[in-house]
């Protein structure tokens with residue numbers, strides 16, 4: 001197949017945690033990849049190994065501004081994802097989600113590209129339905145400290161469906177549940193990276209609240225596979241579709257699992273629970289199973305071990 005025949009794919013937020021894994025996978029699948037990032041939470045080291053690939057192109061750009069390029073598909077991932085980072089400049093977080101969605105949907109409309117939105121389980125807020133199905137409309141506090149992220153992502157979903165109905169843009173919306181793995185930012189405050197970094201350095205592991213709140217953690221490779229399946233699904237399947245690992249656990253159980261796995265001397269200490277912290281979260285993935293034939297294959301022990309190895313190398317200065 002000649003160079004001109006390759007599918008060109010734009011990945012916004014491509015230098016971030018999920019984005020860098022997606023770029024890698026798309027290149028392996030024979031696509032041309034344009035990786036767009038403003039390097040707010042993304043890092044060059046995440047994609048340094050891809051720079052020599054002639055099918056890879058890196059574009060420094062802020063999604064709050066318009067962009068004109070040619071592309072066949074767009075994966076819209078640009079947005080800080082951890083509470084610490086998205087609350088650092090909340091107005092900017094809303095702009096990235098909302099203006100970013102408008103700019104990418106406008107681009108998709110102009111060049112007739114297929115476009116996938118990285119939405120989030122946060123659209124369900126602090127859920128009073130458990131586990132969460134796509135039909136649940138959520139319980140989000142619109143004026144709380146998490147709202148810049150939650151409502152930004154909800155508005156992005158609104159824009160996706162309005163561009164779809166109004167302009168026939170070919171959309172796909174995935175609602176991502178907590179995902180972890182190599183290339184998570186070591187100090188972005190997310191629970192898996194926090195716990196592993198603390199355990200490896202024998203520092204205290206900080207559990208917020210009493211640790212009985214639950215999350216369900218999905219390994220990155222499974223999540224990327226879900227993205228690709230969703231992009232390639234039937235054109236009538238817009239989603240939203242939940243992607244995540246239904247294996248639910250308490251935050252305290254996660255802390256213990258990380259200590260066991262690393263053989264750490266860390267002690268568990270308790271800190272106050274942040275405002276609006278969801279009590280429980282677990283995806284119902286029936287829809288993804290039925291429509292995408294997708295379900296996670298990597299269990300927590302295996303995924304955590306790979307992630308620990310990454311952070312060990314990072315601490316040792318080998319990355």
Ligand code: NAD
Nearest residue numbers: 013016017018038040041042062063077078079081176179
């Ligand atoms: P990340 O912070 O590693 O990646 C986000 C990337 O977007 C970074 O590279 C960052 O520099 C870039 N970015 C931020 N603002 C930008 C802007 N204005 N213009 C251009 N680039 C910008 O986080 P991640 O975990 O890889 O998340 C990727 C996407 O998946 C996000 O949209 C996030 O909301 C979503 N998501 C992730 C999770 C998870 O558990 N990892 C869960 C739900 C949703």
Ligand code: UDP
Nearest residue numbers: 083189190191192194206207208213251277
């Ligand atoms: N958490 C914790 N200690 C930490 C970081 C997070 O106990 O060092 C808790 C946090 O309060 C939440 C859960 O772990 O209940 C997941 O937090 P994270 O920020 O990773 O993701 P989100 O809250 O967005 O699901």
